[in-house]
Amino acid sequence: MNYDLNKTQTILKDEAHRFLAKECPSDFVREMAEDETGYSKELWQKMAELDWMGVLIPEQYDGIGGNFLDLTVLLSEMGYSCLPGPFFSCVVLGGLTILEAGSDSQKTDVLPALSRGEQILSLAWVEQDGTYVPGGIKLAAILNGEEYILNGTKLFVPYAHVADTFICVARTGQTLEDKNAGLTLFLVNAKQQGIHIETLITMAGDRQCEVIFEDVHVSKDNILGQLDQGWPVLKKVLQMSAVAKCAEMIGGAQRTMDMAIPYVKGREQFGRPVGAFQAIQHHCANMLTYADTIKFMTYQAAWRISEGLPFEKEASMCKAWGSESYRKLVALAHQVIGGMGFMEEYDLQLYFKQAKAAEQMLGDADFHRELVAKEIGL
Amino acid sequence: MDFEFSPEEQKMLQEVRAFLKSEITPELKAESLAIGYCYGGQLGREFVRKFAANGWLVPNWPNEYGGLGASAMLTFAIKEELAYIMPLIFVAAHMAGPTILHFGSEEMKKQWLLPIARGEVEFALGYTEPWAGSDLSALTIEAVDQGDHFILNGQKTFNTHSHVADYHWLATITDPDAKRYQNMSMMIVDLKSPGITIRPLITMAGWQTNEVFYDDVVVPKENLVGEMNQGFYYLMAALDYERMFPMGGYRRLFDEIVQYAKETVVDGQPLSKDPLIRQKLAQLAIELEANNLIFYRLAHIIDEGKIPNYETSMQKLFATELAQRITNTGMDVLGLYGQLKKGSKWAALSGQVEHRYRWSVVETIYAGTSEIQRNIMALRGLKLPSK
Known part of the structure; x- marks a missing residue:
């Protein structure tokens, strides 16, 4: 066993940390929460020049051919800075789905542009049920000659308003025998006629949209993977993306520690630093345990993905643990920082919101505990 | 990064497992239990000598003192294997011995380390x-x-x-x-x-x-x-090395509770199909995994030539609090049967759950209470002021 990042990963982490400290200070995060698009094209291009969009994309499609651990390192720094924008929806949700299910020609069409930062993807998955289970997909794709016609409404589609291409999860079949069959993934031009996008207003300031598909015509060639066999792909993408979400939590947890610990050392009450009181010390010790365990649970799952080993159990364990632990860590930070931490001008609020949003996305703790229960044979 | 044991480590762990399976008898377990999972009884002493003859009692000690010169990683893994089958606490080999190794005179090392490594004396x-x-x-x-x-x-x-x-x-x-x-x-x-x-x-x-x-x-x-x-410093240094807490015994208890939930039918369906029980047991599985990661992190730190600091306290704290959640959840899963002691008519899982439920109380107290561990993490790990 080895708990250390390798040299390349350490360099990537340090570089990403320095870059984002300069380019993504908390003022920028607040500004983007108010901005119409919710991200900066200029910063997006700079990130593309650093090859961040291509971190998982093989060299043959103009990426840098990194592995999932490299992505984890990068996302952790993005979480540290609360980076706003479509990186997660484009590179993780979109990129992973294409890598999993795309044909060579689909990959050639999409991935090089994604890698250059010229193509923004998003995954249009969840609907009104608000769940990540196959039964929640009602959006219908009906075959009409060489085309499918899509009708239905997607919700919580991240950064749909700036996407060039959607991967839309649609129902193409219905069988009573196999609940998991009958879903198909389609590549859809986001600017196409019949698509209506409305941005939802979220707690954390990230952009999630309602996307209505109204008689949207999509060629059969745009099917990603096999007809009716979309669920196994989605399930794998869900598990990998859940780990990626936890990678952001690693950074967010670290940033929260970096706010709280210096604060309790400096803040004096009753003639001494509040950090000298055991009540505060014990909260801080618990925060440290959350931070360390989120990190190792995530690295372990990410390592298994990188190595091509089975990872479903570890991924669900990590999302269930991370979701609750990160929220509890931030709650303790609020408690030890006191009133100032509740102020909009203090950065802790950004991480409070990030924590809850990350917890809810891609399956919360209850959802993943149920998957763990299945994995341990219950 | 790498989160699995090497093939050589796995091979040795297989050997340890096979040995434990053949050597640990119900009589030995009963004797060990009666003296608080320490060895020192007749059967215990015989077993420990056989176990130690393979170098497994102190694998990370140098060969000249009866060890195998092995990694801390392998040493931790062997402790975990043993704990899964029969939780045994070794004071001489795992607490006093390392202190002698680090701080004792040459004469003292010569006199004590070999007999300790062979499992011949216990402290x-x-x-x-x-x-x-x-x-x-x-x-x-x-x-x-x-x-x-x-x-x-x-x-x-x-x-x-x-x-x-x-x-x-x-x-x-x-x-x-x-x-x-x-x-x-x-x-x-x-x-x-x-x-x-x-x-x-x-x-x-x-x-x-x-x-x-x-x-x-x-x-x-x-x-x-x-x-x-200089005793106080030796004592504190020894605790950094030795306060880690193998969870094998509780891992096994957890596995048995899971099995019980699968096999026990209540109101027409197995307990394992009850969503609340599924959530509780899954949560424990997750926490056992988290513990596993911070347990082997200690070995990783030692193998890198460093001394674990707050990390030891974190693992001791996490493991012992988790142990209490496991025994409490076990009592919940067994319901009214949970209270029945070993030997009682209708006792479930040989009364182990109620026994460990009582036992686990002391674990957040001895070897430094949970509060002391949190103090150490705050003062040493986070450098918070002491006044």
């Missing part, structure tokens, strides 16, 4: 006193220097194992006028020495710990460990 910890629990610097037992020997007078308490062990690993005051932390020495005391009286204290988990009284007990000077008056 009992002699730290706590009636007025020195969490605050070990408040000891009052005193060893007066008489030239070639010390004369000891005073009292220890909660010294588990001292009625079956051979020697006492004793923290004593050797300079009552010196400042705190600079007045304490460690020494090895033969528990058969005249003047030692042992009074049993029976725990609510059914096993025996003891009060130990010292009246003019003679201890040869060569039994002093390292330097005079």
